Amino acid sequence: MRDAADLSPLDPFETPVAVLDVGRARRNADRAADYCRRHGLAWRPHVKTHKSLEVARIQLEAGAAGLTVATPREAEVMSAVADDLLLAYPPIGPSKLQRLMGLPRTVRLTVGLDSEAALGPLAEASRAAGRQTGLLVEVDAGLGRVGVGTPEEAVALARSAAERDGAAFRGIMFYPGHLRVPESEQESGLADLSRLVDRYIGALSDAGLEPEVVSGGSTPTLWQTHRVPGVTEVRPGTCIYNDRDILGMGACAPEDLAYTVLATVVSTAVPGQAVVDAGSKALAKEPPLPTLPGFGALLARPEVWVRALSEEHGVLDLSETAWRPSVGERVRIVPNHVCVSVNLQDHVLALSDGGATAWRLDGRGRGPYHSGPSA
Amino acid sequence: MRDAADLSPLDPFETPVAVLDVGRARRNADRAADYCRRHGLAWRPHVKTHKSLEVARIQLEAGAAGLTVATPREAEVMSAVADDLLLAYPPIGPSKLQRLMGLPRTVRLTVGLDSEAALGPLAEASRAAGRQTGLLVEVDAGLGRVGVGTPEEAVALARSAAERDGAAFRGIMFYPGHLRVPESEQESGLADLSRLVDRYIGALSDAGLEPEVVSGGSTPTLWQTHRVPGVTEVRPGTCIYNDRDILGMGACAPEDLAYTVLATVVSTAVPGQAVVDAGSKALAKEPPLPTLPGFGALLARPEVWVRALSEEHGVLDLSETAWRPSVGERVRIVPNHVCVSVNLQDHVLALSDGGATAWRLDGRGRGPYHSGPSA
Numbered sequence: 001m002r003d004a005a006d007l008s009p010l011d012p013f014e015t016p017v018a019v020l021d022v023g024r025a026r027r028n029a030d031r032a033a034d035y036c037r038r039h040g041l042a043w044r045p046h047v048k049t050h051k052s053l054e055v056a057r058i059q060l061e062a063g064a065a066g067l068t069v070a071t072p073r074e075a076e077v078m079s080a081v082a083d084d085l086l087l088a089y090p091p092i093g094p095s096k097l098q099r100l101m102g103l104p105r106t107v108r109l110t111v112g113l114d115s116e117a118a119l120g121p122l123a124e125a126s127r128a129a130g131r132q133t134g135l136l137v138e139v140d141a142g143l144g145r146v147g148v149g150t151p152e153e154a155v156a157l158a159r160s161a162a163e164r165d166g167a168a169f170r171g172i173m174f175y176p177g178h179l180r181v182p183e184s185e186q187e188s189g190l191a192d193l194s195r196l197v198d199r200y201i202g203a204l205s206d207a208g209l210e211p212e213v214v215s216g217g218s219t220p221t222l223w224q225t226h227r228v229p230g231v232t233e234v235r236p237g238t239c240i241y242n243d244r245d246i247l248g249m250g251a252c253a254p255e256d257l258a259y260t261v262l263a264t265v266v267s268t269a270v271p272g273q274a275v276v277d278a279g280s281k282a283l284a285k286e287p288p289l290p291t292l293p294g295f296g297a298l299l300a301r302p303e304v305w306v307r308a309l310s311e312e313h314g315v316l317d318l319s320e321t322a323w324r325p326s327v328g329e330r331v332r333i334v335p336n337h338v339c340v341s342v343n344l345q346d347h348v349l350a351l352s353d354g355g356a357t358a359w360r361l362d363g364r365g366r367g368p369y370h371s372g373p374s375a
Numbered sequence: 376m377r378d379a380a381d382l383s384p385l386d387p388f389e390t391p392v393a394v395l396d397v398g399r400a401r402r403n404a405d406r407a408a409d410y411c412r413r414h415g416l417a418w419r420p421h422v423k424t425h426k427s428l429e430v431a432r433i434q435l436e437a438g439a440a441g442l443t444v445a446t447p448r449e450a451e452v453m454s455a456v457a458d459d460l461l462l463a464y465p466p467i468g469p470s471k472l473q474r475l476m477g478l479p480r481t482v483r484l485t486v487g488l489d490s491e492a493a494l495g496p497l498a499e500a501s502r503a504a505g506r507q508t509g510l511l512v513e514v515d516a517g518l519g520r521v522g523v524g525t526p527e528e529a530v531a532l533a534r535s536a537a538e539r540d541g542a543a544f545r546g547i548m549f550y551p552g553h554l555r556v557p558e559s560e561q562e563s564g565l566a567d568l569s570r571l572v573d574r575y576i577g578a579l580s581d582a583g584l585e586p587e588v589v590s591g592g593s594t595p596t597l598w599q600t601h602r603v604p605g606v607t608e609v610r611p612g613t614c615i616y617n618d619r620d621i622l623g624m625g626a627c628a629p630e631d632l633a634y635t636v637l638a639t640v641v642s643t644a645v646p647g648q649a650v651v652d653a654g655s656k657a658l659a660k661e662p663p664l665p666t667l668p669g670f671g672a673l674l675a676r677p678e679v680w681v682r683a684l685s686e687e688h689g690v691l692d693l694s695e696t697a698w699r700p701s702v703g704e705r706v707r708i709v710p711n712h713v714c715v716s717v718n719l720q721d722h723v724l725a726l727s728d729g730g731a732t733a734w735r736l737d738g739r740g741r742g743p744y745h746s747g748p749s750a
Contacts, residue, residue, distance in 0.1 A: 268490070
């Protein structure tokens with residue numbers, strides 16, 4: 001697959017810099033929205049992937065029912081374009097609670113959490129602020145990261161929320177991050193997940209706490225969500241951009257890759273390789289999937305992969321290509337994991353027929369980091 | 376080793392946030408400066424590790440002869456405190472050259488590179504700007520990343536620099552990043568390196584281009600530099616902070632760890648672990664050393680290590696401790712690779728007897744990313 005796009009609008013920009021193919025992102029948004037419409041699911045994309053108000057607008061225009069956020073910063077920034085936010089993360093500590101309570105009153109806020117220790121202060125802060133915060137009980141669906149482990153615990157937490165001023169029990173959420181295998185191997189994982197979700201819905205309903213929301217979905221499992229009965233909404237992040245991991249799992253096609261890092265060849269001194277100025281501080285050096293060597297690959301030449309990364313050096317492996325670039329040549333690199341590469345940027349260059357425009361990533365960083373008086 | 380410091384000044388700050396033990400950083404700076412003074416080496420610390428003007432001032436006050444930078448942004452920021460900068464990276468493309476030529480005229484700039492394609496435009500831009508840029512020929516000392524591979528190539532590039540207006544040949548540089556083994560196993564690597572450096576110095580001297588500067592050194596090899604004859608300066612970055620990798624290599628002691636990420640426990644729902652709010656977007660998820668499991672460890676309880684990282688979740692493994700933290704408890708985490716963790720922060724909290732103060736990391740990011748008219 002060669003890349004036929006007109007890249008000349010990128011010429012004036014210094015590398016390394018992130019580039020967004022806006023047309024591809026719009027198509028990715030439409031595809032997710034269409035899938036959810038067909039299956040009666042609410043689409044609540046996770047903004048952690050893009051951290052951009054402009055990209056959030058694309059998602060909302062395509063039909064997103066609201067947005068998912070991970071941090072107070074993301075919530076604050078996204079409250080400018082969305083009035084229905086899910087913080088899929090327990091807000092622990094006075095500073096985070098204070099920032100959430102400072103969100104515009106027009107924002108309907110829901111929070112996912114898995115403990116009384118998280119619920120109590122949140123409900124109390126909400127009550128004191130004259131707000132009511134929606135609650136989703138986070139359930140461990142098999143990843144073993146966070147989430148209650150039994151329906152009994154979910155019922156206890158849901159009941160506690162239902163009984164508190166300031167909180168309103170809305171349902172459950174889970175993250176099937178352990179299902180990262182090709183579609184053909186997801187069968188047993190999806191069957192297990194369906195049984196687990198059914199058990200939680202049943203226990204809560206029996207207790208008179210029927211969940212209005214059952215929030216699931218990740219990009220690798222997105223297109224299989226309709227096979228898990230009871231799920232009402234999905235929170236995929238990556239599918240707006242996709243990346244080499246998602247491509248390697250078979251959950252997107254090459255033409256769905258919307259995000260790259262534009263880099264310049266800076267050295268060809270060592271034979272058999274070319275070194276570019278996108279290193280781990282532009283691409284992120286996460287451990288690769290077992291099936292994919294290296295830390296990224298060229299968009300236009302996927303047989304050229306990033307064999308090694310230092311902080312400001314990316315080493316392109318040329319063993320499977322006859323292409324021999326010169327110092328100064330520019331390439332676009334697809335990172336393994338797009339969310340962590342985006343988090344390293346201050347801007348993306350939005351490339352469309354209209355040229356290239358820098359979009360600030362306002363959701364990046366932590367924002368105010370201090371709840372007390374100025375130090 | 377328990378951590379006895381008074382951490383109460385950190386209480387008002389929201390997590391995750393980077394924390395710098397200023398006393399330890401000062402001691403680390405003094406130790407590097409002392410070593411270099413004893414062995415007649417110039418100490419030119421690499422600011423990529425800390426990206427902070429305040430920390431650069433600590434290094435300069437301790438005796439740094441100048442600073443090493445990797446990006447135009449770092450050069451611009453550090454020109455406020457240092458008038459002798461080495462850009463240890465080839466500046467390719469008009470935007471980077473333009474920014475370098477815009478540095479204050481009081482700055483003595485030296486650049487390391489390995490090709491005519493990098494040298495030509497740099498010399499021409501310098502000539503046109505009425506400047507003279509020093510040149511170090513980068514030599515591949517065995518890492519196989521960048522650098523010329525033979526003394527003949529080094530002589531040719533040095534001669535080309537010497538003959539150009541705008542450039543002044545100053546010497547050679549190398550990065551022994553392949554020597555990351557414990558001191559006891561470095562013998563043969565250091566012997567090979569000494570022979571290689573000697574060969575380059577000899578060839579250049581024979582050609583009438585005796586190098587005034589032979590720039591080497593990394594943190595793992597720093598304290599062995601005197602055993603490589605001919606080296607005149609070192610460019611270690613990490614040794615100002617140190618990290619779990621450096622500790623694991625035996626190149627620092629636990630009490631030399633100056634940088635941590637302060638994090639809060641957000642979930643203990645899954646037995647045998649605790650989840651904190653420092654994930655890969657605060658610690659960086661680089662592949663660990665073969666000898667060290669996980670992605671970091673607690674400063675005060677090194678037997679508690681970060682078993683898994685998602686973007687905003689760090690999973691602490693509790694299998695080797697009786698400690699069972701509660702939601703809301705705070706911990707300080709030593710990352711595997713400090714430079715990439717620092718690059719994820721906008722500030723560090725400088726912790727000293729005087730309390731905690733936020734220092735901006737002005738060198739982070741790319742700064743102006745556009746050499747043309749505004750998009």
